[in-house]
Amino acid sequence: MSGGIRFDSVTVAYDGNVVLDSLDLTVEPGEVMALLGPSGSGKTTALRAVAGFVRPASGRVFLGGRDVTDLPPYRRGIGMVVQQYALFPHMRVEENVAFGLKAQKVARGEIRERVALALEMTGMAAYARRRPRELSGGQQQRVAIARALAIRPDVLLLDEPLSALDARLRSDMLAELARLHRELPDVTILYVTHDQVEALTLGDRIAVMDRARLRACGTPRELYRAPADEFTASFLGGANLLPVTVGEEGVFLGGRRIKVSGEAPGAAATLCVRPHLVGLGDGPNQLAGTVSEIQWRGSTHRLCVDVDGNRVMADVRELKDPPAHGDSVTLHFAPEDAVLLAAGVTDD
Structure with missing residues (x-):
């Protein structure tokens, strides 16, 4: 069965509570x-529906064009890595990696070859004889990935695989x-995460979930630049996210006219501009305000500025003489760096 996943109006509910x-x-x-x-938000439930661990109340799940909704997990040919790694503590690394192959009744010689290849791919060949308790968290995660890859799946499911690791290991x-x-x-690969950096780094596309529903889907660049x-x-x-009004004369934030590229969505709107695209000093779309907070972040300073009751964040290159709390400053941003969103978009 070739790869690819399709959710066709999949709904999952527990005791009448809709979770997808x-x-x-x-x-x-x-x-x-x-x-x-x-x-x-429903993201892990969606992954478990693909794996076969939950049964949809309605809708169908397809793998490689084949309806697998009624198939048990072991017949779906899927590799899966979960947050806790789920390694068998009494087995050595090589035995853990071989587990799925033995369940599939693969020939012994082929098992040895596949285990060796999977450990080599994940950089764990030197640890084949160790037990999980002798490994670090990052090494255990590599073993879990090797075990999933050893069965040569068309589909690999990763459920928060990095959340237990520290920042450097992540x-x-x-x-x-x-x-x-x-x-x-x-x-x-279907990769479940709550971490935006992981999603932006690994995803060819990102599906944003909230309150059991799909809110948006697109490439990282599309969703980041035009949410x-x-x-x-x-x-x-x-x-x-700043409240603005839109009229025939333009876009206004309070009494200030703002230049924004693109069409306005309606009379009431929200102006979206990323903090790293907001500069300090004179420039287009100037906003005058008072510093309410300043954070040093190594290579940058984050300025939080009160602009007519609105909190505006600006991530600027590290300043030798940064403004202090209560100082008056001017911020600016380019028209092409701002996006207008329809105001107050919520679920029904």
């Missing part, structure tokens, strides 16, 4: 689709996962 609401989504063969959203493993994807371009709504803008990368 009419999901329509297609993951192309060889694509990495990041399911991004807060806790309770960064290293992101690079490793990106490398594995380059080496295995035919494997379709579909306020939730997507704030969850994917953080944003200044």
Whole structure:
């Protein structure tokens, strides 16, 4: 069965409580689709529906064009890595990696070859004889990935695989996962995360989930630069979301006229501009305000400025003489760096 995943109006409910609401989504063969959203958004439920661990109340799940909704998990040919890794503590690394192959009754000689290849791909060949307790968290995660890859799945499901790791290990493993994807371009990956950096780094496309529904889907660049709504803008990368009014004479933030590229969505709108695109000093779309907070972040300072009661964030290159709390400053941003969103977009 070739790769690719399709959700056809998939709804999942527990005791009448809908946790995934009419999901329509297609993951192309060889694509990495990041399911991004807060806790309770439905992203893990969607992944478990693909794996066969939950049964949809309605709708169908397809793998490689084949309806697998009624198939048990072991007949779907899927590799899966979960947050807790789920390694068998009494087995050595090589035995853990071989587990799925033995369940498939693969010939012993082929098992040895596949285990060796999977451990080599994940950089764990030197640890084949160790037990999980002798490994670091990052090494255990590599073993879990090797076990999933050993069965040569068309579809690989990753459920918050990096959340238990510290920041440095997360960064290293992101690079490793990106490398594995380059080496295995035919494997379709569904990657569940609440971390925007992971989604932006790994996803060919990102599906943003909120309150059991799909809110937006697109490439990282599309969603970051032109988010579909306020939730997507704030969850994917953080944003200044400022209430504006739109009329025949233009766009106004308070009494200031703002120049924005593109068409306005209506009389009441929200102006979206990313903090790193807001500069300090004179320039287009000047906003005068008072510094309410300043944070040093190593290479940058984040200024939080009160502009007529609106909090505007600006991430500027590290300043030798930064403004202090209460100082008056001027901010600016380019018209092409701002996006107008329809105001107050919420679910029914």
